Amino acid sequence: MKKVSLAILVSLSALTGAAYAQQDQGVTMSTDPAKAADVEQRAQELQSKQQAMESAPPAPMPKHHKGSMHHKKQAAPAQ
Known part of the structure; x- marks a missing residue:
């Protein structure tokens, strides 16, 4: 009951x-x-900026670097 009252x-x-x-x-x-x-x-300034961003070509996507530090090494299979 105390937990419910506290909650x-x-x-x-x-x-x-x-x-x-x-x-x-x-x-x-x-x-x-x-x-x-x-x-x-x-x-008017905000509208100008928005129109400029819409007409600008899209920026290239950054390349994804696969780092070995992000993943644990798999354990060697037991034989």
Whole structure:
């Protein structure tokens, strides 16, 4: 019974922490023309970068090196 109670307590604590961490600051509105211009400029830069990446040729895939250190040597068959 103690293990079940402890598990429930830990689960509720984790859910509470997750809910608290996801609190939203909300959407803010601004009538400042300088801020609006800055946002529009950044959006255009991001769009330009995205279009450049789409039109660029894909980069070649790196070759995979098979290292002997990653795998254990097989044991010799017993005779």
